[in-house]
Amino acid sequence: MNQVTLVRGGHVLTMGPAGDLEDGAVAFADGEVLAVGPFAEIAGRFPDAPVVGDDRGVVLPGLVNAHTHLSEALLCGMGEDLTLFEWGQRLVTPAGRHLTREMARVGAMLKGAELLLSGVSCVNDMFCHTNQGSLASLGAVDGLEAMGLRGVIAFGAEDAADPWPVAEVLSEHHALAGRCAAAERIGFRLGVGTVLGQTDELLGASAAEARANGWAVHTHLAEVKEEVVQARLRWGETTIGRAGSVGLLEVPLLAAHCVWVHQQEIAALARAGAAVVHNPVANMILASGVCPVPALRQAGIPVGIGTDGPASNDSQNMLEAVKVAALLQKLARLDPRALTAGDVLAMATLEGARALGLDALIGSLEPGKRADLVRLRGDRPGLANVHDPRQQVVYCCSPADVADVWVDGVRRVADGRLVDHDLAALVEASRPLAAELITRAGLDGFSRLARPRASSRANPEPAGG
Ligand SMILES: [Zn+2]
Numbered sequence: 001m002n003q004v005t006l007v008r009g010g011h012v013l014t015m016g017p018a019g020d021l022e023d024g025a026v027a028f029a030d031g032e033v034l035a036v037g038p039f040a041e042i043a044g045r046f047p048d049a050p051v052v053g054d055d056r057g058v059v060l061p062g063l064v065n066a067h068t069h070l071s072e073a074l075l076c077g078m079g080e081d082l083t084l085f086e087w088g089q090r091l092v093t094p095a096g097r098h099l100t101r102e103m104a105r106v107g108a109m110l111k112g113a114e115l116l117l118s119g120v121s122c123v124n125d126m127f128c129h130t131n132q133g134s135l136a137s138l139g140a141v142d143g144l145e146a147m148g149l150r151g152v153i154a155f156g157a158e159d160a161a162d163p164w165p166v167a168e169v170l171s172e173h174h175a176l177a178g179r180c181a182a183a184e185r186i187g188f189r190l191g192v193g194t195v196l197g198q199t200d201e202l203l204g205a206s207a208a209e210a211r212a213n214g215w216a217v218h219t220h221l222a223e224v225k226e227e228v229v230q231a232r233l234r235w236g237e238t239t240i241g242r243a244g245s246v247g248l249l250e251v252p253l254l255a256a257h258c259v260w261v262h263q264q265e266i267a268a269l270a271r272a273g274a275a276v277v278h279n280p281v282a283n284m285i286l287a288s289g290v291c292p293v294p295a296l297r298q299a300g301i302p303v304g305i306g307t308d309g310p311a312s313n314d315s316q317n318m319l320e321a322v323k324v325a326a327l328l329q330k331l332a333r334l335d336p337r338a339l340t341a342g343d344v345l346a347m348a349t350l351e352g353a354r355a356l357g358l359d360a361l362i363g364s365l366e367p368g369k370r371a372d373l374v375r376l377r378g379d380r381p382g383l384a385n386v387h388d389p390r391q392q393v394v395y396c397c398s399p400a401d402v403a404d405v406w407v408d409g410v411r412r413v414a415d416g417r418l419v420d421h422d423l424a425a426l427v428e429a430s431r432p433l434a435a436e437l438i439t440r441a442g443l444d445g446f447s448r449l450a451r452p453r454a455s456s457r458a459n460p461e462p463a464g465g
Pocket of ligand 1: 067068069220256308309
């Protein structure tokens, strides 16, 4: 066995059988958790192990961001006044036609840094593009692997707006599956960008391909009301109904959003063993609606939390998404008990891992699981006086409180800084690619990047495509 490391916290929220520990510690070696318990006991078992942390901070499992789009990494801060359909048509779809594998790699590294620095150790990405033949989705694996993150990646294929031969779409799924298999810690799902965004031919072929290969599927479902209306006009059933009709409920399905669902659909998702990802910030920024999180969870559906993409959030600050998940339910239901700090922390760790089918590996701190953990520092205002560690992590902490992050036992953030990369260099590397993407996609109306600096004005023009 290699060197054992101990991580100590004034509070260790294991999210597992050991519960919440005061002055606790986690011991791990070779990427595997060996023991979790009171610090004095763990230090006695491993007297020679170096200790990171103290009796002030909070230690918890690495956060699981269960839904994002690294394909939007270079597009944050645009189009806040658009609805989902407008935003897709005018902003994301034009950009998706010009994404390259290099843009994907650099974007995934940039946003991977933002994820790590907000306490995320595992991210589920749906990479959406229509740059045919580019295999751009594979760049997301290149980028996440370079950052040392754990992840799952799907190619969010769509062919209704931009025709794309079905065989070629399936071939990118296979190429991505192969690239993921060659990467450490990166899993694969077959992606269906949206049910409405696919032709009937591709939708049927995608479901059949997933069944034939034993692949799990990641898609968006019932995100906005217009989606339900258009689906009923097209097929006489909702997108959840259509997903069932084509066989997508017969494979492990992870559905982002599920905002516009009725009780029978919730029951159908539960019967199918499907999982849901709630994306509160994106739902609010696009004015999509309020996901019935308590009803989904009461039905036994695992519900994770996602930031959603950098163009629909627009940050990858997972701690913010966790806080907003609780606030949105409390406000929408006028009930402060609707979703508690304990609920959202569970959703952002073990329940998110369950939604991804990774709960045997990660999501809680317990012996035998992988050593994915985050330490929040106790020397800042957020955790100065810890009355209730769960409430304090959710309501008081920000990325500035993230001291250390380990993924598979490897420290990727130390004392609030990336261990393996120069953050300023990542930012710099992204700039020419963002400018190139804006120009090629004709998004100049949304962005200052395409304009000379000297022409900047006090009052920016309203966004327009
Ligand atoms: Zn999404």
